[in-house]
Amino acid sequence: MNSLVLFDFTPNSDLVNWQVVDDGVMGGHSKSELGIGKEGHGVFEGAVSLENNGGFSSVRLNM
Numbered sequence: 001m002n003s004l005v006l007f008d009f010t011p012n013s014d015l016v017n018w019q020v021v022d023d024g025v026m027g028g029h030s031k032s033e034l035g036i037g038k039e040g041h042g043v044f045e046g047a048v049s050l051e052n053n054g055g056f057s058s059v060r061l062n063m
Contacts, residue, residue: 009040011038017061019059019061020046020058021059022056022057022058023056028054029051029054030056030057031057
């Protein structure tokens with residue numbers, strides 16, 4: 001199986017084309033963010049809340 005690098009996270013990477021989508025689009029209360037860690041890894045972190053029938057968080061790259 002071949003692999004394909006979609007995005008190379010480095011300390012100087014531009015995350016402008018990445019989009020975080022939380023359950024707030026449906027009235028939920030989850031919050032998350034995408035950043036770059038000290039070692040140049042992508043870091044997706046936050047808190048998922050089940051309040052108000054929520055419960056999801058995602059990140060996507062617009063290519």
